[in-house]
Amino acid sequence: MSDNGKNLVVIPIGPQHPSLDEPGCFTITLEGEKVVNAIIGVGYNHRGLEKACESRNYYQDLYIIERVCGICSHTHSTAFCMAVEELAGLTVPPRAEYIRVIVAELERLHSHLLWLGIACHEIGYDTMFMYTWRNREKVLDILAAIGGNRVNYGVNTFGGVRRDFDGTISSAILKTADALEDEIKHYLDIATTETTLMSRLVGIGRLSREDVIKFGAVGPVARAAGIMDDIRVVEPYGAYKEIEVHAVTDTRADVYGRTVVRILEMLESLNIIRYCIKNLPDGIIAVKAPRRVPAGEAIIRVEAPRGEDIHYVRANGTDMPDRVRVRAPSEANWHGMKHMLEGGYLADVPITIAAIDPCYSCTDRAVVIRSGNDTEIMDWMGLREYSINWYKKQGVDISALKL
Amino acid sequence: MLVFLEMLRKTLIFPGFLFMFIYGFLLQFLDRKIYARMQNRVGPPWYQPLADILKLIGKKVIIPEDADAKMFRIMPIVSFSAVACAFLYVPVFGMHAVFSFSGDIVIVLYLLAIPPLALFLAGWYSRNVYATIGASRVLTQMFVYEVPLFISLLAPTILAGTWSISEMTAYYMAHPLYALINIPAMFTALIAFQCKLERAPFDSPAAETEIVSGPLVEYGGRLLAFFIMASNCELVLLVSLFSAIFLPFMTGMVWVDLLLYFVKTLVTLSLMILLRTTMARLDINHIVSFCWKRLAPVALGQVILNLLIRGIL
C-alpha cells in the first residue's frame, strides 16, 4: 500500500486472480474506488510457437497453429490452410468450403456462449453463467460428432477438410439450432430488461468511434461503436462469397453494446448454419496437396469470433515454412484497455477486461524492436502513403480503398 | 438448583447454542442445495457444511508478518460470541425466549451490529490491499443499511407498545390482523437482512471476482471456521427474528408451534435464496443509492403509519 499524500492505493490484479482465466498482470492505482492509472502486463503465455513452426513441416505446423487458441482454433487453422493453398495454387472443392463455414459458425456460437457466461460470472450473476454453459454443451456435442473432439477439432487439412458428415448429423444440427434459438432469444430478453445486469453493464468501458480507430480495435469492440468491421462482409473468403451475412452493429460503444452485438451475432450464425446445411453441395472434400510448397508469401485475414485474424506465411520451396506470423484479434484490442479502465471504478475492472473477450494465449508474440541510424518511425497516415507508393511501383493502385 | 439446571439446558442445548449450530448447518445446506438446483446443478450432499467446518478446524493458521496477531485472533471469537449471545433473546418457538426483558430488542440490534465491525477490523488489521478495500466496503454498506433495518424492526414495536420481543410476539398473536399493517416493513426488513448477511445482490464487500473474498482474504484454519460459523448462526438468528416479529401465527401447543417455526423459517429462507439466485451483484454506489432512495423512505412511512394507528387505538 503506497501513500503519497493523495491516498493512492496500488492493487495488483493478477497474475493469479479469480477473475482472470489466464495469467496477466494489471497494476491498478486507486483513489478510493476510482481508477486513476492502469498498467497492462501481458506476456505470461508466450510459448515461442512462431519459432517452433519454422523447424517443423507444414503438416506438423497445422496442428501447432490450431492450438494457438482453444476457443478460436478453427479460424486459425482455416487461415493457415488458406495461406498454404494460395502459395501452392490449390482450389478447394465447394463442399469443403461449406463444411469449413459450418464449423466456423458453430465455433462462433460456442465462443459467444462462453463469453456470455464469463461476463455474467464477472458481475456476480452466476445463474446465467450456469445456463449459458449448459447450452454450450449442446454445441460442443455437435462439434464432437463432426470433428472428433470438443475443442481443437482438426477438421481442416491442406486442400480441403478431413471429415465428411451425413444426413444424421445434419438433422442433429438443425434440431440443436432450433432449440438454441429459443434460448438465445430468452437471453436477449433478459439482457435488455434485467435492471441489476444493465446497471453493471451500461456506460462501462466506453470506447468511442474515434478511439476505436485511434487504438485499432477489431471485432465486436469495433462493431459496438458503429464501425462495420466484419471480414465476412468487407472481404469475403471461402464460401462467404456466396452466402449473405448480415453483420450486426450497435451505437452504444460500451460493454452493454458489445453484449448485445454478440447475442445478435449468435442468432445470425444460426441462420447461416441453416442456409449452409440446406444448400450443401455434393462432391469430394479435399484435393491432394504437395509436400513441398513453392516459394512465395501469403497474407490471409479471416473473421474469428473475437475479430480480424491475420496470418502471414513465407515459404521457400522446402517442406518447412520460412516464417509464420499470427496476428490474433486480441492483440489489437489490448491497446485501448488503458483508456477504458482509467476513470472507471474498481468494480468495473473485471467486466471491462472481459468485455473485449481477451484470449491471452492468442496475444502473446515476441516482437524485436531495433533502433539505430537506419530506422524511422511512421504514423498511421505515413504508413498508408508508403504502402500505396510501394504497390504503385508493382503496378497496382489501391489508393481508392477506404480506411 | 433445578431452575439453574433448567436454565443451563435451555441455554446450551435447546433452544440454545447446540440447536443454533445444528440448525445453522441445515440452513446452509438447504441454501446451497436449492441454489444449485435452481441452476440445473446437483449441489452438495447434506453433510457438506459440517465437513467444511471440520476440515477448516484441522488446518494450520498462518498469520501474515505485518498483521496485528492479537486482533487477528480475537475478531472471529468476538463476532461469533456476539451472534450466539443475541440468539438467546429471540423466541424460537412459543412466545418466550430463553431470556427476555423489556428493551431486549435494542440489545439484539446492538449485538447484531458487532459482526460487521469485527469483519471490518479483521480486514483492516490484515494489512492486505484486498482486505482493506473489502473492509471499507463493509463499513460503507453497514452505514447504509443500518437505518432502514433499525426502523423497519422498530416499527412493529411501536404498534405493539412494548420493547420486549417476546411480549411483542404475544401481542401479535393475540391480535393477528395487526400483523398485516406491518407488510411494507416486512419487505424492507427482508432486503435489509440480505444486505446484512452480505449475500447477493449485496455481496460487494466479498466480491470474489474483484477483491478475492474481501476482508477475510488472509484468514484460514480455525479462525476462518469461526467466521463461517458466525455467518451461519447469523442466518439462523435473522430468520428467527423475522418470523418472530412479522409472522406471528401460533397455536399454543408445543409441538405444533415447533413445526410452525420450522415452516416459517424455511419460507423466509426460500425468499432469501430466490433473491440470491435471480439478481446480479450490485455496485457499492448503487447499493448506497438504492438503500437511501428506496428502502429508507418506505421504512419511515411505516413508522409514521404505525404511530398514527397507535394513536387511534
Next chain:
Amino acid sequence: MAKIGAGKITVEAIKNLFHKPATMKYLGKGTAKIEIKYRGRIQYDPANCIDCLLCMRDCPTGALQIINKGTKENREMKAVLNIGHCIFCCQCVDSCNKKCLTYSQDIDFARTNKADLTVEL
C-alpha cells in the same frame, strides 16, 4: 417489448427446481455416450506396415515410434505411443498410405506412474 425490472429469471429458476440436473457422469457406470468418430486411442495393425515412417515424420509431438524388431525381409513391426505427448490429432492415421493405423473411442488415459504412459499399440 417487456418491462424493465429485476429478477427476470425467476420463473425459469423455479421451473429448474423440478427438472433433473444437467450434470453428466464422466467415466464409469452411467456415463454419457461418446460420439462415434471421437478421436481416442490409436490402434495399430502391423500386418501391412512397410516401415516408411511417414507417420512418425508427420507427428507434431514425436509421440509415435515404429520399431522393426526383425530384418528388412522378415519384418516384425511394433508401435509404441507416448500417450502423455500424443495430442490425438490423428494426422498419423491420415498420413499412412497402407491404412495400418486407426483410432478408437477409448478415452481412459489416466495413469499413476509416468513410466506407464508409454504404451505399446
